[in-house]
Amino acid sequence: MARKVGRRGGNIVTIHDVARHVGVSPMTVSRVINGEKNVREETRAKVMASVEALNYSPNLAARSLATQDSARIGLLYSNPSVAFLSEFLLGILSESSQSGAQLLIESCEGPEGATAALEKMKAAGCDGVILSPPLSDSTRVAKILQDMKMPFVGVAMARPDPGVSCVTIDDFKAAAAMTRRLIELGHRHIGFIKGHPNAYASQIRFEGFSAAMANAGLEVDGNFVGQGYFTYRSGFDAAERLLSHKTRPTAIFASNDDMAAGAVAAAHRLGMEVPDQLTVVGFDDTAMASSVWPELTTVRQPISDMAGLSVRLLLDQIKGHRSGRPFEAVREVRDFSLIERQSSAVVAGPVVSS
Amino acid sequence: MARKVGRRGGNIVTIHDVARHVGVSPMTVSRVINGEKNVREETRAKVMASVEALNYSPNLAARSLATQDSARIGLLYSNPSVAFLSEFLLGILSESSQSGAQLLIESCEGPEGATAALEKMKAAGCDGVILSPPLSDSTRVAKILQDMKMPFVGVAMARPDPGVSCVTIDDFKAAAAMTRRLIELGHRHIGFIKGHPNAYASQIRFEGFSAAMANAGLEVDGNFVGQGYFTYRSGFDAAERLLSHKTRPTAIFASNDDMAAGAVAAAHRLGMEVPDQLTVVGFDDTAMASSVWPELTTVRQPISDMAGLSVRLLLDQIKGHRSGRPFEAVREVRDFSLIERQSSAVVAGPVVSS
DNA sequence: TGCAAGATTGGTAGCGCTAACAAACAGGCT
């Protein structure tokens, strides 16, 4: 039979082709591409060269069939911020397609709606679940998953539950750092817009903010703290309320970019210029931050990386779960950074002495 | 050897298990689950029942290995609107994971940056590419792909290139319908914010708008037409310009939701209420539309469905390409719909007679 | 020098599925 045209645009290169080309067994090639030790350095080099030369790339379907570790992973999200979701998806996607994992995506309205979605995933044969914030912080959702004996990983969790694997940044430190920066810019009256009450991250961010304020000997004015829900609209509303008081804050720290964008809009509506009359900063550094005007100063959270990492963690965990290895929660903390753009400035007028 | 624990949380059910359970050959089961004809109705029913009972679900890795039609598809996007991208990804994702396709995602800055990204995809062994707008309308990108002999499908193309497969809505009709609706609401002075000049869809939408205006005997005021780039910021800027003229439009039609949101922000900044003093409408019905305040009246484009469909189309095309079947472009046109929310209203004050 | 212990390679089998062919069966015709 004539050689099939096969995949990759008629340019089918298998592990056998590489093996023949180098003059070793397919098994050895397999070892090299899987980075196993106990391959002589010289052999490894020859194989690698051949892989390069023939432009070989492994057939993931065959690999997962052989290793029996193909996994179906579910991604559960409730959608507070589109921009966040989009970065999140990008990260999940590139990682899961690389590892040949199948993805099943479900959305739900808050933790209450999670049960149905999780049931559906279970029925569809999911081996594990990734939880996007704010679901990741819900003890309710965690409980359901644990009862199902379903491995899962939370992303951007703020609650340090020792029994749950997660990928996070240090929200407390991040919020504190941003707050210190605002204080450095001369701001003394700083407003804060909290995120969704379900999201523990919201609370931690607020605590970081409060701590930094206290540390600088500044008071957190109750009038200047607003409740939001991570949506643009909620940031808009909260900012309108904050700015309706007789004395106004000179800066507003919103717990995510969407709300910060909403706050900017509210300020504009009230005739205030940003950042001339009001500094507004956000959190996350999603695409939203650089698409509004003025572009937002914000805390960068490597969402896409974190999401990708969570896939790897989950895959590990699933493998362990199958082989009966006792569960061990992993907690990965990533670095944040402060991104200064045009929405923040030195406080207007004479700096109020503290 | 003891039965392996295998995938799906220890609950491994293969086609053989189903076959044994029903008392037929695995091949018959395969036929049933693939919906082939030439299976007796009675047999089919029994198999289906068994599939249900055992909660069988096929191993996609094995299937694509056997059918040799596992494909690696590239998704190329340049990012005008995050919200759009996010919906787009969702659609691509759920479809491609169902069909077991591998995904490779690359972004690029406009058509100029596409070459490098496409080279990378080719090197990575992609079998086909999906083009998100506005890349889908670039003849430059299409040319590169054709030279590479790489199958591709464009999403939301407006240009009816007969040689290219695509999934679209009728942008002309959609824009005209929205315009008619605005006229119905009493608006006579309607502004328009165009999208990215690269995107043919922008132009078509503008043509639809113009045609509807002309049809109603209304003039399109050059001062009321602004150039945008599909970003929030560009909508903001364009709207500011439109609204700086002595006579202002009573409504602005932006060619996407991001720009409409920007236009709302600009109006607020100028002290105008939406929709009381200005109606603003968008296009796409992305999450952006319902997350800003007031929520946007817009043209709904089923982005996620369209993206999913594009994956299926591409997969078909790849299969055809491999089997040497001559290429045949497919053009799928989906329905749009008008979504009325809070950003539009009957024109303020006495309706200007035409 | 001889030999155990380790390092390095190769051979075999099979992951779960389906293409391709072969066989069995039904019905309609001469």
Next chain:
DNA sequence: AGCCTGTTTGTTAGCGCTACCAATCTTGCA
């Protein structure tokens, strides 16, 4: 009845890869 056509089912082989074990080659050391 005997044959042909079409429908329904089964059999065989193999997709590309890796787990597992066997074979071979080193090396260190008694």
